[in-house]
Amino acid sequence: MTTLKQQVSLADYNTLRIDACAAWFCRIDSKAALISLLRTPAVTEKGGILVIGGGSNLVLTRDFPGLVLLNAIKGIDVVHQDSDSVMVSVGGGENWDAFVAYSLSQGWAGLENLSAIPGTVGAAPIQNIGAYGVELKDCLVSVSTVELVSGQVRQFDRQECEFGYRDSIFKKAEKDKHIITSVTFRLDKRPTLKLNYGEIRSEMDASRISEKELTPVQLRQLISTIRARKLPDPKVTPNVGSFFKNPVIGKKQLQTILESFPDLVYFPATDNDDVKLAAGWMIDRLGWKGKVLGMARVHSRQALVLTVREGHCEDLLTLAKSIQKDVSAHFGVVLEIEPRIV
Ligand SMILES: Cc1cc2nc3c(=O)[nH]c(=O)nc-3n(C[C@H](O)[C@H](O)[C@H](O)COP(=O)(O)OP(=O)(O)OC[C@H]3O[C@@H](n4cnc5c(N)ncnc54)[C@H](O)[C@@H]3O)c2cc1C
Incomplete structure (x- = not known):
């Protein structure tokens, strides 16, 4: 049986341990229970649905006004x-x-x-x-x-x-x-x-x-x-793994960047002629490794990973924006955020 709960803290359900609150929350153990829940009109009218698994790729920026479904379907x-x-x-x-x-x-x-x-x-x-x-x-x-x-x-x-x-x-x-x-x-x-x-x-x-x-x-x-x-263990140091995707660019743009950064690290992209730049290398090259902004920090061993203390997601997002701005100014590429921002 599924139990709908109200006003549930999500701190234990995301690896950044952000203490956002879900207006409604339900743990789903079976497909049948899920279908029956979704067919109850009062449930689908609860202001949106957010599905959560392990919460290791989520940045919760505010309380969630709708229903959070925790996927616990096993087998x-x-x-x-x-x-x-x-x-x-x-x-x-x-x-x-x-x-x-x-x-x-x-x-x-x-x-x-x-x-x-x-x-x-x-x-x-x-x-x-x-x-x-x-x-x-x-x-x-x-x-x-x-x-x-x-x-x-x-x-x-x-x-x-x-x-x-x-x-x-x-x-x-x-x-x-x-x-x-x-x-x-x-x-x-x-x-x-x-x-x-x-x-x-x-x-x-x-x-x-x-x-x-x-x-x-x-x-x-x-x-x-x-x-x-x-990589830092999220149980010890809250994080969501790589905070940015490796940017994929064309060969022409690569040549331009190589003129200023001959030691640039890049790999062939899997599906076409493009190349994938190592975002961690670029962030490190600009001196961000280990930098602190309020409660957020760039990890000292892996520049792609941002960590945060006490769930301060504002500091985390400000740090991410500063890195994006710096990388864009120096390399002319846009760093896309990898985790889902809610
Ligand atoms: C230390 C660390 C290392 C990592 N290393 C890697 C890595 O090497 N490679 C990599 O690709 N990723 C990596 N990640 C990111 C993350 O682990 C993956 O993206 C993982 O798949 C997220 O799973 P989750 O259950 O925690 O998803 P959640 O964070 O709960 O959700 C992520 C997104 O998926 C949606 N979602 C979750 N479950 C479902 C579902 N059943 N149906 C529909 N939507 C759903 C959510 O709504 C959300 O948008 C790392 C993360 C950490 C913390």
């Missing part, structure tokens, strides 16, 4: 399997990293590079989570949703999700229209490991593991170690 079901692969459907409220660990324990590979990313399975398609050369879309088959207005069940295959770099249809045409109830993945029983990104190879050398003997589980451990070294 991991094998839909189909053969000798090469398995298709598995996972409840949107499952913890992402726990599912990655579970899949590897079953001998299903593909998600190991996405280890140690906070949040839920249901939120992962929203921004097509990515890390260490892999994006969610590489293993995703389809997404099941319930439409918030109608309570209708919908399914989006991979192409319909319109995935891009930290982007999907759920951030564009279908923004705020659905709650993702489950995600179906195709995972490999015969893994092909992706090792050519970031510090994976140097970590392998340090751990004296050769490419030939490396297993997906070991790769998960290596990546978790690298991440723990570089």
Whole structure:
């Protein structure tokens, strides 16, 4: 049974620990309960709906006047399997990293590079989570949703999700229209490991593991170690991971920037001829690492991460704006904010 609560603090439901208040709040444990809730007219008239998973990609700037739905729909079901692969459907409220660990324990590979990313399975398609050369879309088959207005069940295959770099249809045409109830993945029983990104190879050398003997589980451990070294734990230091997306620009603009910054760090963009600039490098180059503004600060080990004390989101947003202005003035590129600002 679902219980609607009133005037609930969201401090425990977002990793910045911002103490915004939801006028209405409901934890959703099953699709059936969700549909029945959405078909109650008094509920849909409550001034808007905000879906929350782990709250690790959210900046709450004010109290929410409507209904917050906490997605807690669980379940991991094998839909189909053969000798090469398995298709598995996972409840949107499952913890992402726990599912990655579970899949590897079953001998299903593909998600190991996405280890140690906070949040839920249901939120992962929203921004097509990515890390260490892999994006969610590489293993995703389809997404099941319930439409918030109608309570209708919908399914989006991979192409319909319109995935891009930290982007999907759920951030564009279908923004705020659905709650993702489950995600179906195709995972490999015969893994092909992706090792050519970031510090994976140097970590392998340090751990004296050769490419030939490396297993997906070991790769998960290596990546978790690298991440723990570089990123602050949100339970200790409130943050939402990367605060800015890496800007994607054309080759011509790249040449112009290289004239002033020959040591600029950039990578090929995945889908076309463009390049992706390392936003963290640019922020660091302008001297922002470790800088403090009121209760907000640029993390001392990772310039892309902004941290905040005591939920002061005004200071956080002022700091973000100052960084955007400085990067635009020096590099001529716009830094887009990655987390959802509510
Ligand atoms: C330390 C740290 C490291 C991180 N590293 C990475 C990284 O390497 N790569 C990366 O891509 N991201 C990273 N992130 C960002 C974040 O973990 C991901 O975006 C994650 O998918 C967010 O999941 P969540 O459940 O916390 O979503 P929330 O923050 O709860 O929600 C994010 C957005 O999705 C919507 N939403 C959530 N669940 C649903 C649902 N079931 N249906 C519909 N809409 C929904 C919300 O309304 C909101 O707009 C990091 C964050 C932190 C704190």
